[in-house]
Each structure stands twice: as C-alpha cells, then as structure tokens.
Amino acid sequence: MEFDYTPLENEGNQKYREQLSIVVEEIQEELKKSAYEYYSVGIRLYKDYLEDETSLYLFGRKKNEQVIIGNLCISIELMLKAIIAQEAFIFLYSGLPDEIAMALTYPDKVKAYNFASELTSFKKPKSIEFNEAITRFYKLYPERKKEFSGYLDNISDIRNNSVHTYLPKYYKHQLDRIVYTTIKVHDFCCEIKMYFDQILGKDNFEMKFMEEYKKSRVEEYEKKIGDAKNKTKSTGLDAQNNSIFSDEWNKIQETCPICKSKAILHGETVFLQEEELIEDLWDNSKIMILEYLKFNPASFECSVCGLLLEDIIELEFASLDVAIDRSELMEDWKKEKNIKDNDLLEE
Numbered sequence: 001m002e003f004d005y006t007p008l009e010n011e012g013n014q015k016y017r018e019q020l021s022i023v024v025e026e027i028q029e030e031l032k033k034s035a036y037e038y039y040s041v042g043i044r045l046y047k048d049y050l051e052d053e054t055s056l057y058l059f060g061r062k063k064n065e066q067v068i069i070g071n072l073c074i075s076i077e078l079m080l081k082a083i084i085a086q087e088a089f090i091f092l093y094s095g096l097p098d099e100i101a102m103a104l105t106y107p108d109k110v111k112a113y114n115f116a117s118e119l120t121s122f123k124k125p126k127s128i129e130f131n132e133a134i135t136r137f138y139k140l141y142p143e144r145k146k147e148f149s150g151y152l153d154n155i156s157d158i159r160n161n162s163v164h165t166y167l168p169k170y171y172k173h174q175l176d177r178i179v180y181t182t183i184k185v186h187d188f189c190c191e192i193k194m195y196f197d198q199i200l201g202k203d204n205f206e207m208k209f210m211e212e213y214k215k216s217r218v219e220e221y222e223k224k225i226g227d228a229k230n231k232t233k234s235t236g237l238d239a240q241n242n243s244i245f246s247d248e249w250n251k252i253q254e255t256c257p258i259c260k261s262k263a264i265l266h267g268e269t270v271f272l273q274e275e276e277l278i279e280d281l282w283d284n285s286k287i288m289i290l291e292y293l294k295f296n297p298a299s300f301e302c303s304v305c306g307l308l309l310e311d312i313i314e315l316e317f318a319s320l321d322v323a324i325d326r327s328e329l330m331e332d333w334k335k336e337k338n339i340k341d342n343d344l345l346e347e
Contacts, residue, residue, distance in 0.1 A: 017108070020103055020107060021107070024089055027085060028082070028085045028086055031078060031082040031085050032082045035078035035079040035082050035189075036075075036195065038071050038072075039071075039075035039182060039186055042072035042182065043179075043205070045064050045067060045071060046072075046179055047205060049068060068175065069158060070159070072178050072179060072182040073159030073178065073182075074159060075182055075186075076152070076159075077130045077155075077156075077159060079185050079186060079189055080133040080137050081128070082194060083188075083192070083194065084128075084140065086194060087140050088136075088140060089104060090104045091140075093127055093128065094125075094126055094127070094128045094132065129156075130155070130156040130160075131156045134155075134156070142270070144188070145296070146296045146298075146323070148184070148188075149268075149298060149312075150298055150299070150311035150312050151177070151181040151184065155178075155181065158178065176213055179209065179213075180210065180213050183209065183210060186206075217314070218317065220314075221314050221317045221318075224307060224308065224314070225318075228258040228305040228306055229258055229305075231305050232305045250267065250268060250269070251264050251265065252264070252265045252267070252326075253265075256305060256307060257307075258307050259305040263302035263303070264300070264301055264302075265295075265297045266298055267295055267296050267297040268295070268296050269293055269294070269295045269333070270296060272291070272293075272294055273289055273292075274290045274292070275288070275289060275290075276290050292325065293325070293329060293330055294323045294324065294325060294326065296323050297312075297315055297320055297321055297323075297324070298311070298312065299311065
C-alpha cells in the first residue's frame with residue numbers, strides 16, 4: 001500500500017514559510033526602531049551641546065562631541081540597513097548560505113527545513129558592512145546618489161573612529177555637517193514611508209537646524225566666491241588655458257565661473273539605459289534600449305583663482321550641479337567596462 005504524504009508535507013512547508021516571514025518582519029521592525037533610537041539620542045545630545053555652554057567642557061573640549069558623533073553615525077548606518085531590509089531584504093546580508101538565500105528569494109520553494117531559525121540563531125548570517133550598505137543604498141536609489149554621495153563618503157571611517165578609538169577634536173562646522181547628513185537620511189526614510197514623523201512646522205528643532213545650516217552654507221559660498229574674485233583682481237590674473245586631461249571618468253574639464261580659466265569638475269560617470277517604445281507605419285512596435293553616459297558632478301576646483309566647491313550644495317549655488325552628457329564617449333566606455341551592445345527587443 002502506498003501513502004500520500006503531500007498534504008502533510010505542504011502543511012509543514014507552509015509553517016516554515018510563515019515563520020520565515022515573521023522573522024523577516026521582526027528584523028525589519030527592530031532595525032527601524034534601533035536606528036530611530038540612536039537618531040533620537042544623537043539629536044538630543046546635540047541640542048544639549050548647543051544649549052549648555054558652561055558645564056560640558058573637559059580638557060579643553062566639550063565632553064560629548066564623540067558621543068554625539070558616534071550615535072549619529074550609528075543611526076545613519078542602521079537607517080541605511082533598515083531601508084535595504086525594507087526594499088530588498090536579502091541585500092542586508094553578505095555571504096548567505098545557499099539554502100537561506102533560496103528561502104528568502106523563493107519562499108514557495110522552502111521544504112522541510114526551518115530557515116527562520118537560521119536567521120535568529122547565534123550563528124546568524126553576517127550583515128553587510130557600513131560601506132557596502134551605502135553602495136547597496138545607491139543601487140536601490142541610483143537617482144539619489146548625486147544628492148547623498150558627498151555626505152556619506154567618509155561617514156564609515158568617522159563612525160569607526162568614534163566607536164572604537166579616540167576621535168580628534170571636531171570643529172562645530174564639521175559636527176554640523178554630520179548632523180545635517182543624519183537628518184537628511186532620516187528625512188529620506190520619512191519620504192519612503194519608513195517613518196511617519198516627517199519634519200513639519202518651523203518650531204521643530206530639526207527643521208530650524210536645516211534652515212540655519214543651509215543659510216550658513218550660503219555665507220561660506222559667498223566668502224569663497226569673494227576670495228576667488230579678490231585673488232583674481234589683486235594678481236591681475238587672466239584666464240589660463242592650462243592643459244587638463246579630461247578623458248578620465250571621474251573628472252571633466254569646466255570653465256571657472258570666476259576667472260574663466262580651465263578648471264576641473266570631480267564626480268562620477270554613470271551608464272544609464274532607458275526603454276523607448278518605437279512604432280512603424282504598420283503599427284508594429286518594438287522596444288528600443290537607449291543608452292547614455294552622464295557625468296554627475298561632486299566637487300569643483302580651480303588652481304588659478306583657488307575656488308574650491310566641496311559638495312553638491314555649493315555646486316548648486318554656482319549652477320555647476322547639472323549632469324553632463326558624455327554619450328559621445330560611449331564606445332570608449334563600453335570597451336573599458338566590457339559592456340556589450342544591446343539588441344532590439346521585440347514586443
């Protein structure tokens with residue numbers, strides 16, 4: 001006599017899938033909560049730092065600078081990981097065993113194995129490092145890389161130093177930049193509905209801080225422009241056409257807005273693809289894959305008048321933040337990156 005165990009087996013598999021789903025949701029929620037708690041503590045400590053000018057000094061520096069930076073940087077790391085966990089959970093980990101990777105990617109294929117317990121056990125898979133979290137965040141939201149890259153670039157090193165060793169004295173403008181970055185990442189979390197306390201109203205501390213920070217950046221920018229103009233006038237500089245190689249993917253030649261000399265925009269060249277539906281006279285349609293190369297500026301420097309614009313905010317003030325088309329170099333790009341041409345796709 002033969003026995004059919006299929007119903008029982010399916011019932012067991014369904015149980016494992018449900019357990020796995022519960023664990024995934026728990027990890028997602030705990031990441032969000034932890035990130036927010038570090039964020040709240042860091043912001044509160046920063047408010048105390050600004051308000052108490054008398055009792056927070058020790059050995060010539062305010063006592064809680066490193067603690068503020070540590071909490072804020074950890075909150076940035078956890079917010080990025082919470083974003084990844086929400087949007088593409090499997091990207092939260094590195095070196096996943098095949099069985100767990102399969103269970104997370106194809107939960108309907110789970111059979112007779114409790115994958116959920118693997119994620120919560122002492123030997124749970126290792127989550128990605130901070131720098132990898134930044135990279136994967138950009139992969140999930142490539143259109144926001146230009147906005148965040150200048151601020152997230154060195155956060156990992158700052159975080160490690162603040163948590164594991166002595167952090168050299170930070171000037172207030174450096175601390176403010178970290179606070180700005182943290183609030184900016186938190187605002188993005190609110191934007192994608194990960195948190196629901198979006199900054200509203202001018203009585204909110206974070207809102208006021210963001211306004212004041214941007215105002216201070218305008219003042220810094222105007223000073224840089226003034227210094228560059230004064231140098232140009234005092235030395236009688238004429239526009240110089242220095243030989244600048246612009247065939248590197250991370251820099252491009254640009255005219256200085258002050259002295260009109262050849263200067264350099266630093267940034268990143270990115271390869272983009274876009275689908276376009278093409279129809280002929282007989283209503284036949286096909287999808288054409290359009291390809292572009294875009295250069296996203298990140299900073300600017302002129303060796304002649306000394307103008308240095310260090311991030312996207314200052315580039316925006318100078319109208320140098322606009323992406324530059326480099327599609328004429330597509331063949332060189334493909335050859336170097338070993339990218340093959342795409343065929344037309346029939347619909």
